[in-house]
Every structure is written in structure tokens, then in C-alpha cells.
Amino acid sequence: MPRTILVADDDPHIRQLLVFALAKAGLDTIEAEDGEAALAAVEAHAPDLVVLDINMPRMDGIEVCRRLRGLNGECGDVPILFLSSRDDEIDRVLGIELGADDYVTKPFSPREVVARIMAILRRTAGHPPVVADATAPLKHGRLMLDSDGWQASWAGAPVPLTVTEFGILRTLAAMPSKVFSREAIIDRLHGPGFAVTDRTIDSHVRNLRGKFARAGAEDVIETRAGIGYRLGACSAG
Structure with a gap:
């Protein structure tokens, strides 16, 4: 269609x-x-x-x-x-x-x-370049991401996210021990060479943290100074 x-x-x-x-x-x-x-x-x-x-x-x-x-x-x-x-x-x-x-x-x-x-x-459409071959739900602590339905939840309660926010969180959750630079996140979302600024990624991450903070989660995304971001412990709340 x-x-x-x-x-x-x-x-x-x-x-x-x-x-x-x-x-x-x-x-x-x-x-x-x-x-x-x-x-x-x-x-x-x-x-x-x-x-x-x-x-x-x-x-x-x-x-x-x-x-x-x-x-x-x-x-x-x-x-x-x-x-x-x-x-x-x-x-x-x-x-x-x-x-x-x-x-x-x-x-x-x-x-x-x-x-x-x-x-x-x-x-x-559910075919992002992040982990396109993995459709099983991603679980980490109290966080769960339903890749098929593009739905995020914290301790069983849904957290509404935009497509880009979900894509960023899914990128981090697919490799929870890896620290992703802003450039690497952009490449995972859009492909190499796509013109998105680092500040744009920072704004999306700030927005993600705000939404999960309102759901009672304070440790969803961890910042590594001078490097980038990785998934947090996802246990607080």
C-alpha cells in the first residue's frame, strides 16, 4: 500500500x-x-x-x-x-x-x-537498520521494547515514544554493554552520511529521559562524557 x-x-x-x-x-x-x-x-x-x-x-x-x-x-x-x-x-x-x-x-x-x-x-514500518533481523521483545531490567509493535514499557506500564525516540532506545538496548557515539546512533537510525547534528541526538535523549522520569525511571540512559550514550541499569523506580 x-x-x-x-x-x-x-x-x-x-x-x-x-x-x-x-x-x-x-x-x-x-x-x-x-x-x-x-x-x-x-x-x-x-x-x-x-x-x-x-x-x-x-x-x-x-x-x-x-x-x-x-x-x-x-x-x-x-x-x-x-x-x-x-x-x-x-x-x-x-x-x-x-x-x-x-x-x-x-x-x-x-x-x-x-x-x-x-x-x-x-x-x-518496523524495518529499521538497527537490528532488523531481531523482532523478539528486548528486555533489560524494568524496560521492555516490543520491536514488532514499536511499543516501550517500564515495569509493565506503556511509555509513549516517537519513532526516532524508540529507534534510539532500541539501538542502545540491542547492545546494552556498548557505548554508542552520537555519530554511531545516527548511522544506526539513518545510515552512514545522513546529515543530523549531534545536538539533535542530545535533544532526543533528553526527551527520552524526561518521558521515563515521569514513569518513575531515572536510569534508562547513561551518559559517558566525551564518548556518547549507553543503556542504563533500568532498575530504579
Whole structure:
């Protein structure tokens, strides 16, 4: 079945560029010209991914992301790729902490956007490059990751994660004694040479820690200064 991508941007030229590039990649598209239309389109059509411009009329992309992540069910978990007209680290970090999966700054190459979308969709489909041959649940202390269902739980209670957050945690849990550099995590998630900054990984890890802290877990991810991250003991809480 073709995947459906919602392209939400107030610039019709950008929408046209992305719709054309996505169609060439075999993806169906829906368009929205502002934030309110984007929210309505997600609830009406349940797209597989949302390309979301930050600076839109009637409701900006940050607020759309916040509202989507507040929804229950598949609509609340839909992967989000942000577009921004400026390389503003505050916007980027805020978007990621709200649950966005990736971020592209304008002007951009449509081919790069399509590549990032395809990488997210591969993870959503349950075929990430992390440990693609292992579908059995990963258990470590009180942490359990259901690789087939892309569900995380702590002491039996579900912890909602975005696709990227789950991918990072699954990377660490697949080799719990290994310390992964940020570059290694990026390679496991996207493949070698993918342009994601170290700060983006740090933001996702901070978001993961916050979600598990709210579930009573304080030792899910361990930082090794100057090296990277590894899975923690997963016993506290």
C-alpha cells in the first residue's frame, strides 16, 4: 500500500515541489495551507507522516505538533518532519522536544527531504537498520521494547515514544554493554552520511529521559562524557 504524506506549508510553490518529489518516490500526498487545515487533515486522513512548516498562518507548526502529540491513538503518534525558513536552534530543539522526528531548514533539496521521509517511514514500518533481523521483545531490567509493535514499557506500564525516540532506545538496548557515539546512533537510525547534528541526538535523549522520569525511571540512559550514550541499569523506580 502506498504511504500517504501530509505536506503542510503556506507556500504553494514549496508544496508543489514536495508533492512532485514525493510522487516520484511512489508516495501519495495531501496538502494543507495552514496549521488549522493541517490538524483537520491529520484527523480526517490519518497520514503516515506529516511534513510541517513552522511558520504558518492561523496556527504555527510548533502548536500543531503540540496538539498532535496530545491526541490519543495513531494520530498522536504520527511521525513529524519540520520545515523552517531559518536555521534557528531554539526552534529545532523545541520541535524535537515536542516529539518531532527530524528537521530540515529552508532552502532545501527536495531529494534530501524525500530521503529523510523514507528513512522515517522505514523505521515506522518496523524495518529499521538497527537490528532488523531481531523482532523478539528486548528486555533489560524494568524496560521492555516490543520491536514488532514499536511499543516501550517500564515495569509493565506503556511509555509513549516517537519513532526516532524508540529507534534510539532500541539501538542502545540491542547492545546494552556498548557505548554508542552520537555519530554511531545516527548511522544506526539513518545510515552512514545522513546529515543530523549531534545536538539533535542530545535533544532526543533528553526527551527520552524526561518521558521515563515521569514513569518513575531515572536510569534508562547513561551518559559517558566525551564518548556518547549507553543503556542504563533500568532498575530504579
